[in-house]
Amino acid sequence: MLEGKIIKFYRESKGMTQKDLGDGICSNTHLSKIERGLTEVSKELIDLLSKRLEIDLKAEIESYDKLELLLNSWHEAIILRFDSKAKLLKEQLEEIPLLHLPNLYHQYLLILSKFYLSINEADKTIPIIAEIENQLEPSPYNTNMLLHIKGILQLHKGNYNNAITILKKIDLSYYNNPEFYYHLAVAYHSIKSRTLSYYYANKALQFFTDARSFPRIIDSEMLMLIQVEQDDFYNPETTLSYKRLIEMAENYGLKHQRFNIIHNYAYYQLRHGYFTEASELFKKALESQSPLSEFYLGSLEGYLNALSQQGETSQETLLEIAKKGLKLAKKNKDKLFIHLFRLHLYKLQHSEGEYFHYLETKAYPYINETGMTLITEHYQVQLFDYYMEKGDIEKANKFAIPLVEKHRRVNMFV
CATH class of the missing domain: 1.10.260.40 (lambda repressor-like DNA-binding domains)
Incomplete structure (x- = not known):
């Protein structure tokens, strides 16, 4: 009662x-x-x-009913990336005393975890998850929602294989939130599984299209585009697709999505050797982000990479950018970018021996362990080439064998 x-x-x-x-x-x-x-x-x-x-018990019962509706609306706003609405609903909820009734409070904590993950404050989620696991009623919905939260958290930590293992356990018959397909797509993209990434991004796109969430439609379309544009040849159609998505984001005032699209478009140009265009795009991405943003480091590293490849920027300027990146990465405790900016510094200082020693003993083991397939394979090739040039066949094979095993095919040829 x-x-x-x-x-x-x-x-x-x-x-x-x-x-x-x-x-x-x-x-x-x-x-x-x-x-x-x-x-x-x-x-x-x-x-x-x-x-x-x-x-006034009648008013309190009305407040309880309102709370349930507000919690559902808040969760929906987070899923569809209606960020302003989500923040407003959070404030309204926290003003209602009955929110601390155990069953409502547990639901609030689950959604609060997703809220913090959606605004890239993953560290705040960890103690909440610990509190939830000690108190949560083990209903099928709560169990599956908690799996979703843990999967997203693993994504934020860069543990992509763990994220996939957790997210694949979700049962939509108990947890009617196909949003998790998007997170699966991101995880598969991060381990270079293009077909599965495209497949799940497309399933997420269908859900977000039905919900008319333009921010998430753009997120999903961009992820699908990235899978298609991974081929080695430069495709003008891909350029047009990126420009269309940037225009959509600008028309709807979606700053975060605009930044992501420009950032990924810059990497597309960088990979295909258009270094001037890439550096200009990375610079534009940096100008739209605070240096405190977790995304800033990725664009700064890309900007440094593009300028270095272009070969028209002074070494002094490049060193300043690398030192700035390393300082920010240390401040943010971002291990990946600490490694990448250290490697940039060694390369800019022409310290080949220190570069490869650091790569082999520090950077490569971390990157390999976290499951970042694309970067792992890049450095496996670098280390293979380095040791082949040194005539150390045994060490060269150490980095070649994982690539051979991964791409080994069983074919019925003579």
Whole structure:
């Protein structure tokens, strides 16, 4: 009985015992049954208990119903990336005392975790998950939502294989949120599984299109485009697709999506040797982000890479950018970019021996362990070439064998 839950909540929040509340109204035993919903109770008795608690029970029941609706709306706003609405709903929810009723509060904590992940404050999610796991009612919906949250958290940590393992356990028959397909697509993209990434991004796109969420439509389309444009040849159609997505993001005022598209377009130009165009795009991406943003480092590293390849920027300027990147990466405790900017510094200082020693002993083991396939394979080739030039066949094979094993095919040829 909802009335009993509300009475118990306000009694405990006011520091009253059952004897304090029931004195002269009903026995402790009867009050205990009311609070647990084990007995019918007259309106007169409820009115007396409400008066002593100084609450309007009818208004509190309406508040409870409103809370359930607000929680659902908040979760939907987070899923569809209606960021302003999500922040507003969070503020409204936290002003309602009944939010701390256990069943509502557990739901609030689950959604709060997703909220922090959506605004890239993953560190705030970790203690919430620990609290949830100790208290959460093991319903199928809650269990699957918690899997989704843990999967996204693994993505933020760069543990892509772990993310896939967790996200693949989600059962949509209990957790009707196909948004998780997008996170699966990101994870598969990160381990260079293009077909599966495209497949799940397309499933996510269908969901976001039905929901008319333009931010997530752009996210999904961009992810699909990245899978298609991974081929070695430069395709003018891909350039047009990027420009169309940038225009869409600008028309809808989607700053975050615009940044992501420009950043990925810059990498497309960089990979195909258009270094001037790439550096200009990376510079534009940097100008739209705060240096404190977790995305800033990626664009700064890309900008440095493009300028270095272009060969028209002074070594002094390049060193300044590399040192700035390393300082920011240390401040953000971002291990990947600490490694990448250190490698840039060694290369700019022409310290080949230190570069490859650091790559082999520090950077490569970390990158390989986190499952970043594209970067791992890049450095496997670098280390293979280096040791082949040195005549150290044994060490060269150490880095060649994983590539051979991965691309080995069983064919019925003679």
